[in-house]
Amino acid sequence: MFEHLTTILSRNPIFQSRGRKPQRPIKYQLGAFLIRYGTLGSDTRRTALQLSIGHGTVFLYCRRVTRAIRELRDQYIGFPSEQDQQHTIDTIHNAIGFPRCVGSGDGSLIRFDEKPLVDGTQFMGRKQFFGVSYDFFTTDATVDHRTRITSYEIGWPAAVTDSRIFKQSDFWKHRVEYLRDGHYILVDKGVS
Incomplete structure (x- = not known):
């Protein structure tokens, strides 16, 4: 690699x-x-x-x-085509029984060794270390059935909740365009 x-x-x-x-x-x-x-x-x-x-x-x-x-x-990350979505839907449905599911998402933190000099307190997360959030949702960070990233949102201070990041993402703002025909993604309960 x-x-x-x-x-x-x-x-x-x-x-x-x-x-x-x-x-x-x-x-x-x-x-x-x-x-x-x-x-x-x-x-x-x-x-x-x-x-x-x-x-x-x-x-x-x-x-x-x-x-x-x-x-x-843009070469490697993008929301899947209709054909790829259908393949993901079929794979997820066959594996775990969720119909019309086009992927999943969750958030994570990139940890810093020290407090940032500018606005440092904003980077203190709930787990009591400094860092920056990145979330894997469908166009600002999601994954398909092969865990290939289909979207992401990155750079938020660790103090910002997954839910707030998700609601500011391109995916959430344009969810009607990304999720059609009753399609959905599975996300951690903290971002609903």
Whole structure:
């Protein structure tokens, strides 16, 4: 998967050097991103020490990788077509007996190591740690029968409830367009 993601990201011009000094290979930049965000929190100092690079370089690599991944969104994430929805409906109905269900959704938190400097108290969640919420609902974060993301909403402070995030999502605002013919998604009771 790492090699595959490296190949996909290599097409983005953000990884092309514009000056005389060449950039480090994409594998190295993606590795820094994964080390930083793949461990508890988002400590750049630890990543910088592990890779023997500057603290600011960690931010630079993570910013590049994040931007490149975000630009891939429309290629890989989207609400399923009518045919794909029917396949999801059939699979879910056969597996667990819910008719007309086109997916499921839930929220989660990305944990921070320390309190953010700006509006830090907003990022304190009910579980008493700082973080940012992301929710998996149908167009701002849902999954189909193969757990493939079909939509998401990300970036809300941890203090914001799943229910509020869901009601501000593109999916909720346009639910009549996404869910037709009695179709629905299963969500955690906290977001209803």
